[in-house]
Amino acid sequence: KAGVTQTPRYLIKTRGQQVTLSCSPISGHRSVSWYQQTPGQGLQFLFEYFSETQRNKGNFPGRFSGRQFSNSRSEMNVSTLELGDSALYLCASSLEGRRLFFGSGTQLSVL
């Protein structure tokens, strides 16, 4: 069974640009969660989707958004990038939203 796939693996952007990250969950998993990981703040919850509906959202500004498609694949978008958005963005899939299977992440660097 294939694991959670995140693309791209690495990304370099400049301030003010926008970025879209993609996540393909494990087959059969309908819940997809997104987390931001930084050395200073650790893993911070961004949002969780289940069957195309956002069930919970973390304390991030509106520049961070996400969506889930009918095939459970998910994307997250960050607009007007800031230096502080540099982080490892992790996607996790789950059957029910609790036991999480993480992808390898997308390392975003904002210059």
Add this chain to the structure above:
Amino acid sequence: TQLLEQSPQFLSIQEGENLTVYCNSSSVFSSLQWYRQEPGEGPVLLVTVVTGGEVKKLKRLTFQFGDARKDSSLHITAAQPGDTGLYLCAGDKLSSYKLIFGSGTRLLVRP
């Protein structure tokens, strides 16, 4: 505000030594999960503890959930270099559909 505090933050020990990592909170969780993360990869679930006072063993790793379901510990017996990594605890509250992660304990086991 970090709801889950982990200690110690860093631990460097010799192969064969024992160690304990703590995860503490003032909040009650419906379950506590422990993950291990290696460089360049996403966290991998080690165990989930659900019942207050519960003890689970995974080979040389022993996990305990506090009676009040506010804290947990991870004990490693006879640590090996393969145990090196970032250990994360994560708390789950019913109906929240999100995990709250601790700040992490970075473990280095020297051969």
